[in-house]
Amino acid sequence: MPGWSGWWEPSAGSGHDVREGPLLNLRQASSRPFNGNLGEAARGYIPVKVAHLWPGIRLPCEFHLPILVKGEAVPKFVKVFDRGQFYSEQWWETLRVRQVTVLYVEEADYHELTAYMEEFVENRLDSSEMSGEEKSGMLYGQAELLVSRIFSQPHDLETLQDVSRWTEQAARHLQRDSVTARMLYAVFSKDYQTYTHSVQVCLLGMAFAAYLGWDETETAELGKGGLLHDIGKIWIDDRILLKPASLTAQEFEKIKEHPKLGHDQLQGLAEVTESVLEIVLRHHESMDGNGYPEGLSGESIHPYARVAHIVDCFDALTTRRPYKSAISPFKALKLMQDQMMASFDAKFLYKFVQFLGS
Incomplete structure (x- = not known):
């Protein structure tokens, strides 16, 4: 896994302006994404595999990532994408390179997410x-x-x-x-x-x-x-x-x-x-x-x-x-x-x- 102090940066040569990117919320050298068993910490959130988020769309809801801050035992969820955020090829590649495989949405946004995915997939199937x-x-x-x-x-x-x-x-x-x-x-x-x-x-x-x-x-x-x-x-x-x-x-x-x-x-x-x-x-x-x-x-x-x-x-x-x-x-x-x-x-x-x- 790459060093965490700069993990939020887009891939080199991507041409993506990091100042416009949602991952600025994670710019903490003392924190890292949490990949263990979330247990009760995940209550109220639904996992969504990054592989099933397709670039080239505006996201229908906020997406979060569990972050473990140094010195704390329980991870906290940090917003990494806003509702309506354009999910570009560059951000997809950044998550892939940084080995972020799962993001989370709040349970309240579940049906909005599935309705959006249903419409998106229907268009692609045609x-x-x-x-x-x-x-x-x-x-x-x-x-x-x-x-x-x-x-x-x-x-x-x-x-x-x-x-x-x-x-x-x-x-x-x-x-x-x-x-x-x-x-x-x-x-x-x-x-x-x-x-x-x-x-x-x-x-x-x-x-x-x-x-x-x-x-x-x-x-x-x-x-x-x-x-x-x-x-x-x-x-x-x-x-x-x-x-x-x-x-x-x-x-x-x-x-x-x-x-x-x-x-x-x-x-x-x-x-x-x-x-x-x-x-x-x-x-x-x-x-x-x-x-x-x-x-x-x-x-x-x-x-x-x-x-x-x-x-x-x-x-x-x-x-x-x-x-x-x-x-x-x-x-x-x-x-x-x-x-x-x-x-x-x-x-x-x-x-x-x-x-x-x-």
């Missing part, structure tokens, strides 16, 4: 100058913000409405632009986290649905179920979810409660349809009846849940966890076909293999 990979990256950034919010406030109707609009937007893009698994893999995280896993199951599932010829409504429903499929883990102890080793039998029984927990919490909410609830409740059901929570089998499992089961398993196998390494897509498919075949709908799995190779 651009013929952007690649499918770039468009997918924008959708990924939006979805990650939505999932982090919904996992902290699962009953917030306005956020669920944001999720509905986003999945409809994403479905249009995936249907129109013929997004491939290869394009998505270029923007996917290789480390397993509940948030990123939910986004990846959602996007990969929707792209697969488009490949299968499902219409936009069906594709969007599968996507919403993908985003919400693990929401029941909110009510599972973090000591189990984040355990850096294999789970005990007792701990795994607790994990197996998450589909029912998620279903029961979402049931009755206006923005959550029955087909989405089917995915949340039954994405761990197996064709051979050995799944959970109800031990359903065959055609009694909703087709959306059968597809979600395949995509969920595939993404889990191909991302790193604290207690296991990721395996390649090829090895994951081979494992699913050779050792887990009875768990999956054979027709959908065969099509999924074709989709990944397309």
